Amino acid sequence: MTSSSATLLAAEVSSSSRVITMLLFTVMIAATLGITIWASRQTKTAADFHSGGRSFSGIQNGFAIGGDYMSAASFLGIAGMIALFGYDGFLYSIGFLVAWLVALLLVAELLRNSGRFTMADVLSYRMQQRPVRTAAAVSTIVVSIFYLLAQMVGAGALIALLLGIQPGETFLGMDADTAKIMGIVVVGVLMTVYVSFGGMKGTTWVQIVKAVMLMGGAALLTVMVLAEYGFSFGALMSDAAQASGAGQAFLEPGLRYGVEVPGDALQTLWNKLDLIxxxxxxxxxxxxxxxxxxxxxxxxxxxAARKSVNWGIGLIGSFYLLTLVLGFGAAALVGKDAITAQDAAGNTAAPQLAQVLGENVGGDTVGAVLLAVIAAVAFATILSTVAGLSIASSSSLAHDFYNSVLRKGRASENEEIRVARFSAFGIGAVAIILAIFAQGLNVAFLVALAFAIAASANLPTLLLSLFWKRFNTQGAVAGIYGGLVSAVGLVIFSPVFSGNEKALVPGIDIAWFPLSNPGIVSIPLGLLCAVVGTLMSGENNPRRFAELQVRALTGAGAEGASQH
Structure with missing residues (x-):
């Protein structure tokens, strides 16, 4: 590594690289807009808009699941985490992958058979429609907004990085901050267009294309990294550990999570509980x-639902194995100092690795081209994920809240589609505004919080709806709101939010909850609220539960309306 390796990546991006990057972005956006226009002509019914007419095969949906799930946090975030923290960074990959076994074994088939368009179709099937659907819509929007913020903030940073704009410099009249805001606005507008016009069909095909691009880009970088080391993974790991400055500890647990603090048993305990x-x-x-x-x-x-999850697991598992090579490759070839100089969280490790590999093969020009290609792939990753989040939110607002709660199930299909499209515009506008103000927030924190909220508010009520005969309306509402409030509330009172220099609001100290992630407390609390709420209510409908079991196991009646 020469001394120039530690120079900021932004300063190295030449004007030719900017042209290449802009050209690739334009081609990619034009292609995905073309898909959206085609899909809009195929979208005629509510089933077309919300669920793509249920016309996708297991393999196609498997690729779409991969495209939806392998977000910017996976591609940029995990590669960066591994580059900076070695073994501990790979824990994210393991957690994300194992999670699919839970989805496959407990949720996928039963949910497909039981519902029609949204999660609330299952939750409310044997409950009172209005309170449960309202709670489910609130939960869906909260989880989606946190996830959307993470993707859009990442997009803003990526745009400024690729245009090579440093503080004090301008490009096309934009300074770095303006470029980040423009990146956020572009992503928000494109997201709204994809969902409003293409619906689920357009979104799904964008996700399939993105999954192929992402796997191709990651595989190319992986082969190039391994070629640098004669296809010896052991040599790569050894070089990465040496370059990391942590030595053998880079390859062992405890560098980032579950850290043991000598002489402070209590802090050590909190660190280990935080990892759990x-x-x-x-x-x-x-x-x-x-x-x-x-x-x-x-x-x-x-x-087909089961087959799609199997394909999704295969793709996602393969991708996370590739990120292992990318992370170690970035640690060895780019170096910790160069990565953290560009981005303290390591989110630019993969693009930096692409540039270094390209330069090693064919000089600055090839480095600029490879950087632009990988950046375009990362941008496509962000676009497909925000489109998936947006359609989940807009479908929930239109189907669950507007049709089922406000119109009591009397809205026509055209009316529901129209409301969903307007909802996509509204959600896009809110996400753009919040992301502009949230540019300083940690992307990984927002994603982990979205997962904690989903696990606390949605999963307990979903499983209890499917498997507990006694479960009722009061239990479902208490479970959703209990998990939602506890997850968000505990984060506000945690060290992530205040009380230290790295906190979101460093100027105040209201941190009495010692853990950074609330899951170990909020998930059991969400389950407890659901159980207690159920037992405090006399509502009990065993006939409706029996009908739900038949539907969940056979799929009988799932195509029809879920109102009652």
Missing amino acids: SLGLALVLGTAGLPHILIRFYTVPDSK
């Missing part, structure tokens, strides 16, 4: 994420 809490949130959160759950409705039957 993060693991719980990651493993249980996926099966409660609204934008993942609605993917199961895009296939024709439960067999």
Whole structure:
């Protein structure tokens, strides 16, 4: 590594690289808009808009699930975490992947058979419609907004990085802050267009294309990294550990999570509990994420739902193995100092690695081209994820809140689609505004919080709806709001929010909760609220539960309305 390796990546991006980057972005956006226009002509009914007409095969939906799930946090965040923290960074990959076993074994088939468009179809089937659907819509929007913020803040940073704009410099009349805001606005507008016009069909095809691009880009970088070391993973790991400055500790647990503090047994205990809490949130959160759950409705039957999850697990598992090589490759070839100089959280490790590999092969020009290609892939990753989140939110608002709560199930299909499209515009506008103000927030924190909220509010009520005969309306509402309030509330009173220099609001100190992730407390609290709420109510409908079991196991009646 030469001394120039530690120079900021932004300063190295030449004007030719900017042209290449802009050209690739334009081609990619034009292609995805073309898909959206085509899909808009195929979208005629509510089933087309919300679930793509249930016309996707298991393989197609598997790729879409991969495209939806492998977000910017996965591609940029996990590669960066591994580059900076080695073994501990890979824990995120393990948690995200194991989570799919929970989704496959407990949720996928039963949800596909039981519901129609949204998670609330299952939750409210044997309950009073209005309170449960309202609670489910609130939970869906809160989880989606946190996830959206993470993606859009990442997009803003990526745009400024690729245009090579440093503080004090301008490009096309924009300074760095303006470029970040423009990146956020562009992503928000495109997201709104994809969902408003293409619905689920357009969103799904964008996700499929993105999954292929992402796997291709990650595989290319992986082969190039391994080629640098004669395809010896052991040599790569050894070099990465040496370059990290942590030595053998880089390859062992405890560098980032569960850190043992000499002479402070209490802090050591909190650190280890925090690791367990993060693991719980990651493993249980996926099966409660609204934008993942609605993917199961895009296939024709439960067999295809199971097949799509199997394909999704294969793709996602392969991708996370690739991020292991990318992370170690960035640690070895780019170096910790260069990564943290560009981005303290390590989110630019993968693009930096692409540039270094390209320069090693063919000089600055090839480095600029490879950087632009990987950046375009990262941008496509962000676009497809925000489109998935947006359609989950807009479908929930239109189907659950507007039609079922406000119109009591009397809205026509055209009316519901129209409201969903307007909802997409509204959610896009809110996400743009919040992301502009949230540019300083930690992306990984926002994603982990979304998982914790989903695991606390959605998963307990979903499982109890499917498996507990006694479960009722009061229990469902108490479970959703209890998990939601406890997860968000505990984060506000945690060290992540205040009380130290790295906190979101460093100027105040209201941190009495010692853990950074609330999952270990908020997930049991959400379950407890659901159980206590149920037992405090006399409502009991065993006939409706029997009907739900038949529907969940056979799919009978799932195509019809879920009102009663």
